[in-house]
Amino acid sequence: MTKSEQTRQLVADVALRMFREIGFAKTTMRAIAGEAGISVGNAYYYFASKDDLVHELYLQVQAEHAAKAAEELHDSGDLSARLKTVLHAGLDVMAPYHRFGADFVATAIRPTSPVNPFAAGSTTAREASLSIFRAAVDGAKPAAPKKLRADLPELLWLYYMGITLFWVYDTSEGQQRTRRLVDGSVPLITRGLSLARIPGVGKILDDVLSLSRSVRS
């Protein structure tokens, strides 16, 4: 790491700690610079705004999530077990930031935000997250229904976005309601997928996939 990289990392670490400890609104660039022992101008050199720091947080949380998921996902397990592993790993990594979750979502949801998970600016971060779900699907035994395998990681990622939104609003102790939602909904998803063999259901799934492709283009 160069000196410049070290300073950048220091600013990010200080900011993320302050977001956790005193919240997003109260953490000003001035306060961050003060805590990091550098000038305000220098802090702005690395991060032009608090939005950029949110982007940094998003990337760091995602990298941690990918590392934790890779460590816990073994070569075997059915899709249900693998999905639970991946989702709980995501919740574990996000846990320290719960207080800050609403601000993160409010920042991220603006279509022009670099942190918006659907926007072009976050392609790298989104791809990294998608690959976590691809790993969960690809290694599953028994394998997911063939015709779903290509689209499934993205659909599961969308489902994870929904879980994240639920988590933001979850004020229960340790966000236990979100954990219950994961444990309860994952088996429903995999049971739903196993119904794909029933002709009436399979046809609807085909139509869901083709609709989802058509509205995205």
Next chain:
Amino acid sequence: MTKSEQTRQLVADVALRMFREIGFAKTTMRAIAGEAGISVGNAYYYFASKDDLVHELYLQVQAEHAAKAAEELHDSGDLSARLKTVLHAGLDVMAPYHRFGADFVATAIRPTSPVNPFAAGSTTAREASLSIFRAAVDGAKPAAPKKLRADLPELLWLYYMGITLFWVYDTSEGQQRTRRLVDGSVPLITRGLSLARIPGVGKILDDVLSLSRSVRS
């Protein structure tokens, strides 16, 4: 209408027009007061913040949606036709505010916002919106599967929240992609519901409902 109610309505009308025309960020309370021909202090007397004006917009859009849906929902029609009517009516009413949609969502999504559709503060507005979907379900012929009828309005309302989020990000001309999503997804929902009679599917639906009840409490 008393003089005070008239002034309040004037401030709201001016603010909503400015949100549409110049966007949320540029519309300051000072500019609103200026356009309305009243003092800034007077404007603040009616709306303590721009958030309050967003709340007002939410209520007005919802009242318009309910009126338009009631006018267009006739006593007959199957669930699919009725749902399309209700959803397109919602999109019609929101259309003039598309530019402002992202700001609205970013404001609304904060758990502490009075406009947050899931929060206690917006119970009245949420109930009004739920009742639109209840009307769509209750009048449908053939009737929706009995065991779903009680939960369906709320699930459909959640689906509508998802459609709204998609609409916010939809930059296609006249938000045509959202219209296609409505037209494509509504029949999939009603076809999915009609599968509830298949034992394997019905069991999963039961479990979806009981999970959805359990995580809400």
